[in-house]
Protein backbone atom coordinates (compact mmCIF):
# COMPACT_ATOMS: atom_id res chain seq x y z
CA UNK A 142 0.00 0.00 0.00
CA UNK A 143 1.41 3.40 -0.95
CA UNK A 144 -1.69 5.54 -0.53
CA UNK A 145 -1.67 8.36 1.99
CA UNK A 146 -4.14 11.06 2.95
CA UNK A 147 -3.21 14.73 2.72
CA UNK A 148 -5.17 17.43 4.54
CA UNK A 149 -4.89 21.16 3.92
CA UNK A 150 -6.49 22.80 6.97
CA UNK A 151 -7.33 26.40 6.11
CA UNK A 152 -9.11 29.20 7.92
CA UNK A 153 -12.21 28.83 5.72
CA UNK A 154 -12.05 25.29 4.31
CA UNK A 155 -10.64 21.84 4.96
CA UNK A 156 -9.37 20.08 1.85
CA UNK A 157 -8.61 16.35 2.10
CA UNK A 158 -7.22 14.09 -0.62
CA UNK A 159 -6.21 10.51 -1.16
CA UNK A 160 -2.83 10.50 -2.88
CA UNK A 161 -0.97 7.57 -4.38
CA UNK A 162 2.70 8.02 -5.20
CA UNK A 163 2.23 11.75 -5.81
CA UNK A 164 -0.93 11.32 -7.81
CA UNK A 165 -4.22 12.76 -6.58
CA UNK A 166 -6.84 9.97 -6.52
CA UNK A 167 -9.78 11.82 -4.95
CA UNK A 168 -10.47 14.93 -2.89
CA UNK A 169 -13.18 16.46 -0.74
CA UNK A 170 -13.78 19.89 0.75
CA UNK A 171 -15.78 20.95 3.81
CA UNK A 172 -16.07 24.38 5.45
CA UNK A 173 -13.88 25.00 8.50
CA UNK A 174 -16.16 25.52 11.51
CA UNK A 175 -16.01 29.05 12.88
CA UNK A 176 -17.06 28.01 16.39
CA UNK A 177 -17.19 24.91 18.55
CA UNK A 178 -13.52 24.74 19.44
CA UNK A 179 -10.85 22.25 18.43
CA UNK A 180 -13.23 19.28 18.57
CA UNK A 181 -15.41 20.89 15.87
CA UNK A 182 -12.32 21.31 13.66
CA UNK A 183 -11.30 17.68 14.24
CA UNK A 184 -14.86 16.64 13.29
CA UNK A 185 -14.67 18.63 10.05
CA UNK A 186 -11.32 17.03 9.17
CA UNK A 187 -12.83 13.60 9.89
CA UNK A 188 -15.74 14.34 7.51
CA UNK A 189 -13.48 15.62 4.72
CA UNK A 190 -11.18 12.60 5.03
CA UNK A 191 -14.16 10.21 5.09
CA UNK A 192 -15.58 11.73 1.90
CA UNK A 193 -12.23 11.59 0.10
CA UNK A 194 -11.70 7.95 1.12
CA UNK A 195 -15.26 7.03 0.02
CA UNK A 196 -14.74 8.70 -3.32
CA UNK A 197 -11.49 6.78 -3.79
CA UNK A 198 -13.47 3.57 -3.29
CA UNK A 199 -12.19 2.93 0.24
CA UNK A 200 -9.06 0.86 0.72
CA UNK A 201 -6.13 1.03 3.09
CA UNK A 202 -3.88 4.05 3.63
CA UNK A 203 -0.47 4.09 5.31
CA UNK A 204 -0.61 7.50 6.94
CA UNK A 205 -2.11 10.96 7.19
CA UNK A 206 -0.32 14.28 6.75
CA UNK A 207 -1.83 17.64 7.59
CA UNK A 208 -0.75 21.22 7.02
CA UNK A 209 -2.08 23.67 9.64
CA UNK A 210 -2.15 27.46 9.40
CA UNK A 211 -0.06 28.34 12.42
CA UNK A 212 2.94 27.50 14.57
CA UNK A 213 3.42 23.74 14.75
CA UNK A 214 5.79 21.46 16.65
CA UNK A 215 6.25 18.82 13.92
CA UNK A 216 7.83 16.29 16.30
CA UNK A 217 4.79 16.03 18.54
CA UNK A 218 2.24 17.16 15.95
CA UNK A 219 0.99 19.84 18.34
CA UNK A 220 -0.41 23.05 16.89
CA UNK A 221 1.09 25.61 19.28
CA UNK A 222 -0.94 28.57 18.01
CA UNK A 223 -3.29 29.09 15.04
CA UNK A 224 -5.19 32.33 15.64
CA UNK A 225 -7.47 31.83 12.61
CA UNK A 226 -8.92 28.54 13.91
CA UNK A 227 -11.58 28.20 16.58
CA UNK A 228 -10.17 26.66 19.77
CA UNK A 229 -6.56 26.92 18.61
CA UNK A 230 -5.59 29.94 20.71
CA UNK A 231 -3.87 27.44 23.01
CA UNK A 232 -1.76 24.36 22.11
CA UNK A 233 -3.79 21.52 20.53
CA UNK A 234 -2.25 18.01 20.18
CA UNK A 235 -3.78 17.68 16.71
CA UNK A 236 -1.78 14.65 15.51
CA UNK A 237 -2.82 12.63 18.57
CA UNK A 238 -6.48 13.73 18.29
CA UNK A 239 -6.58 12.79 14.60
CA UNK A 240 -4.86 9.45 15.18
CA UNK A 241 -7.72 8.62 17.57
CA UNK A 242 -10.49 10.03 15.39
CA UNK A 243 -9.28 8.41 12.17
CA UNK A 244 -7.94 5.20 13.64
CA UNK A 245 -4.55 5.83 12.02
CA UNK A 246 -1.21 5.11 13.61
CA UNK A 247 0.86 7.47 11.51
CA UNK A 248 -0.34 11.09 11.55
CA UNK A 249 2.11 13.91 10.80
CA UNK A 250 1.19 17.56 11.31
CA UNK A 251 3.31 20.45 10.05
CA UNK A 252 2.86 24.11 9.18
CA UNK A 253 0.73 24.56 6.03
CA UNK A 254 3.36 26.55 4.13
CA UNK A 255 6.02 23.95 4.92
CA UNK A 256 3.69 21.25 3.58
CA UNK A 257 3.06 23.25 0.39
CA UNK A 258 6.80 23.82 -0.03
CA UNK A 259 7.37 20.06 0.22
CA UNK A 260 4.70 19.63 -2.47
CA UNK A 261 6.41 22.03 -4.89
CA UNK A 262 9.82 20.51 -4.10
CA UNK A 263 8.86 16.87 -4.64
CA UNK A 264 6.07 17.11 -7.24
CA UNK A 265 6.05 20.62 -8.68
CA UNK A 266 8.42 23.30 -9.98
CA UNK A 267 11.24 22.27 -7.61
CA UNK A 268 11.59 18.64 -8.66
CA UNK A 269 15.20 17.50 -8.73
CA UNK A 270 16.53 20.65 -7.05
CA UNK A 271 18.27 20.36 -3.64
CA UNK A 272 18.54 24.00 -2.56
CA UNK A 273 15.44 26.09 -3.01
CA UNK A 274 13.00 28.46 -1.41
CA UNK A 275 9.27 28.30 -2.11
CA UNK A 276 7.52 31.64 -1.61
CA UNK A 277 3.75 32.01 -1.41
CA UNK A 278 2.46 35.51 -2.10
CA UNK A 279 -1.15 35.68 -0.96
CA UNK A 280 -2.88 37.56 1.86
CA UNK A 281 0.48 37.34 3.59
CA UNK A 282 3.89 36.20 2.36
CA UNK A 283 4.94 32.73 3.51
CA UNK A 284 7.77 30.47 2.58
CA UNK A 285 9.47 27.14 3.05
CA UNK A 286 13.13 26.38 2.45
CA UNK A 287 14.73 23.16 1.33
CA UNK A 288 18.50 22.83 1.84
CA UNK A 289 20.47 19.77 0.77
CA UNK A 290 17.20 18.17 -0.29
CA UNK A 291 15.58 18.46 3.16
CA UNK A 292 13.03 20.90 4.53
CA UNK A 293 14.91 23.33 6.75
CA UNK A 294 12.96 24.33 9.86
CA UNK A 295 15.75 25.56 12.10
CA UNK A 296 15.92 25.37 15.90
CA UNK A 297 13.07 27.87 16.32
CA UNK A 298 11.05 26.93 13.24
CA UNK A 299 11.73 30.30 11.60
CA UNK A 300 13.69 29.14 8.56
CA UNK A 301 12.18 30.26 5.25
CA UNK A 302 9.98 32.98 6.75
CA UNK A 303 10.67 35.23 3.78
CA UNK A 304 7.66 37.42 4.61
CA UNK A 305 9.42 38.68 7.72
CA UNK A 306 12.81 39.46 6.18
CA UNK A 307 13.64 43.08 7.00
CA UNK A 308 13.91 45.23 3.88
CA UNK A 309 13.17 48.75 5.18
CA UNK A 310 13.81 49.11 8.92
CA UNK A 311 13.90 52.90 8.89
CA UNK A 312 10.46 54.39 8.16
CA UNK A 313 9.35 50.95 7.03
CA UNK A 314 5.67 50.08 6.73
CA UNK A 315 4.35 48.13 9.72
CA UNK A 316 4.06 44.36 9.13
CA UNK A 317 1.09 42.27 10.34
CA UNK A 318 3.49 40.84 12.95
CA UNK A 319 4.02 44.33 14.39
CA UNK A 320 7.58 44.97 13.22
CA UNK A 321 8.52 47.67 10.69
CA UNK A 322 9.80 47.09 7.17
CA UNK A 323 9.18 43.37 6.63
CA UNK A 324 8.65 42.01 3.09
CA UNK A 325 5.01 41.16 3.84
CA UNK A 326 4.22 44.81 4.61
CA UNK A 327 4.95 45.53 0.92
CA UNK A 328 4.19 42.28 -0.88
CA UNK A 329 1.29 40.72 1.07
CA UNK A 330 -2.11 41.29 -0.51
CA UNK A 331 -3.59 42.31 2.85
CA UNK A 332 -1.00 45.04 3.40
CA UNK A 333 -1.18 46.14 -0.25
CA UNK A 334 -4.96 46.48 0.01
CA UNK A 335 -4.69 48.59 3.18
CA UNK A 336 -2.18 50.84 1.42
CA UNK A 337 -4.38 51.13 -1.70
CA UNK A 338 -7.33 52.19 0.46
CA UNK A 339 -5.19 54.77 2.25
CA UNK A 340 -4.13 56.24 -1.12
CA UNK A 341 -7.74 56.22 -2.39
CA UNK A 342 -9.10 57.93 0.72
CA UNK A 343 -6.24 60.42 0.50
CA UNK A 344 -7.60 61.54 -2.88
CA UNK A 345 -5.54 59.40 -5.26
CA UNK A 346 -8.43 57.46 -6.76
CA UNK A 347 -7.81 53.84 -7.69
CA UNK A 348 -9.74 51.28 -9.75
CA UNK A 349 -8.79 48.72 -7.12
CA UNK A 350 -10.99 50.34 -4.50
CA UNK A 351 -13.74 51.43 -6.90
CA UNK A 352 -14.14 47.97 -8.46
CA UNK A 353 -14.23 46.23 -5.05
CA UNK A 354 -17.25 48.37 -4.01
CA UNK A 355 -16.74 47.86 -0.30
CA UNK A 356 -15.65 44.20 -0.56
CA UNK A 357 -12.17 42.70 -0.30
CA UNK A 358 -9.87 43.49 -3.24
CA UNK A 359 -9.29 40.11 -4.90
CA UNK A 360 -6.08 38.98 -6.57
CA UNK A 361 -7.69 39.20 -10.03
CA UNK A 362 -8.56 42.86 -9.39
CA UNK A 363 -4.86 43.63 -9.00
CA UNK A 364 -4.18 42.10 -12.40
CA UNK A 365 -7.07 44.03 -13.99
CA UNK A 366 -5.97 47.34 -12.43
CA UNK A 367 -2.37 46.79 -13.61
CA UNK A 368 -3.57 46.07 -17.14
CA UNK A 369 -5.67 49.24 -17.07
CA UNK A 370 -2.63 51.29 -16.04
CA UNK A 371 -4.00 52.23 -12.62
CA UNK A 372 -1.33 54.40 -10.94
CA UNK A 373 -1.85 53.15 -7.37
CA UNK A 374 -1.83 49.46 -8.40
CA UNK A 375 1.26 50.00 -10.56
CA UNK A 376 3.18 51.70 -7.76
CA UNK A 377 2.20 49.15 -5.09
CA UNK A 378 3.10 46.18 -7.30
CA UNK A 379 6.42 47.89 -8.12
CA UNK A 380 7.03 48.19 -4.36
CA UNK A 381 6.12 44.53 -3.86
CA UNK A 382 8.60 43.44 -6.56
CA UNK A 383 11.38 45.51 -4.97
CA UNK A 384 10.64 44.16 -1.47
CA UNK A 385 10.60 40.55 -2.70
CA UNK A 386 13.77 41.13 -4.73
CA UNK A 387 15.61 42.63 -1.76
CA UNK A 388 14.41 39.98 0.70
CA UNK A 389 15.24 37.11 -1.65
CA UNK A 390 18.67 38.53 -2.49
CA UNK A 391 19.44 38.55 1.24
CA UNK A 392 18.36 34.90 1.55
CA UNK A 393 20.51 33.91 -1.44
CA UNK A 394 23.52 35.63 0.11
CA UNK A 395 22.93 33.82 3.43
CA UNK A 396 22.46 30.25 2.19
CA UNK A 397 22.89 30.31 -1.63
CA UNK A 398 20.06 28.79 -3.62
CA UNK A 399 19.60 27.24 -7.02
CA UNK A 400 15.92 28.00 -7.33
CA UNK A 401 13.16 30.22 -5.97
CA UNK A 402 9.59 29.04 -6.68
CA UNK A 403 6.97 31.78 -6.49
CA UNK A 404 3.31 30.84 -5.97
CA UNK A 405 0.26 31.85 -3.94
CA UNK A 406 -3.02 33.52 -4.94
CA UNK A 407 -1.66 36.94 -5.88
CA UNK A 408 1.45 35.63 -7.67
CA UNK A 409 -0.64 33.07 -9.61
CA UNK A 410 -3.00 35.81 -10.82
CA UNK A 411 -0.19 38.22 -11.78
CA UNK A 412 1.48 35.34 -13.62
CA UNK A 413 4.84 34.79 -15.28
CA UNK A 414 5.40 38.50 -15.92
CA UNK A 415 5.38 39.17 -12.17
CA UNK A 416 7.68 36.22 -11.45
CA UNK A 417 10.06 37.43 -14.19
CA UNK A 418 10.15 40.88 -12.62
CA UNK A 419 10.94 39.33 -9.21
CA UNK A 420 13.80 37.37 -10.82
CA UNK A 421 15.19 40.59 -12.31
CA UNK A 422 14.87 42.33 -8.94
CA UNK A 423 16.77 39.55 -7.15
CA UNK A 424 19.45 39.20 -9.79
CA UNK A 425 20.19 42.94 -9.89
CA UNK A 426 20.96 42.80 -6.15
CA UNK A 427 23.34 39.80 -6.15
CA UNK A 428 27.05 40.09 -5.54
CA UNK A 429 27.71 37.80 -8.51
CA UNK A 430 25.38 38.45 -11.46
CA UNK A 431 26.34 35.08 -12.97
CA UNK A 432 24.78 33.16 -10.06
CA UNK A 433 22.94 30.03 -11.34
CA UNK A 434 19.84 31.17 -9.43
CA UNK A 435 16.51 30.79 -11.26
CA UNK A 436 13.13 32.18 -10.20
CA UNK A 437 10.11 30.29 -11.58
CA UNK A 438 6.32 30.16 -11.06
CA UNK A 439 4.89 27.44 -8.83
CA UNK A 440 3.41 24.48 -10.69
CA UNK A 441 0.78 22.94 -8.41
CA UNK A 442 -1.53 25.89 -7.70
CA UNK A 443 -4.02 25.28 -4.89
CA UNK A 444 -3.12 21.58 -4.77
CA UNK A 445 0.42 22.15 -3.41
CA UNK A 446 -0.81 22.12 0.21
CA UNK A 447 -2.76 18.90 0.06
CA UNK A 448 -0.19 17.07 -2.11
CA UNK A 449 2.67 18.19 0.13
CA UNK A 450 0.74 17.17 3.26
CA UNK A 451 0.20 13.71 1.77
CA UNK A 452 4.00 13.35 1.44
CA UNK A 453 4.64 14.17 5.12
CA UNK A 454 4.02 10.64 6.49
CA UNK A 455 6.09 8.94 3.75
Ligand SMILES: [Zn+2]
Pocket residue numbers: 304305316317318319320323325
Ligand atom coordinates in the same frame (compact mmCIF):
# COMPACT_ATOMS: atom_id res chain seq x y z
ZN1 LIG B 1 6.59 40.67 9.87
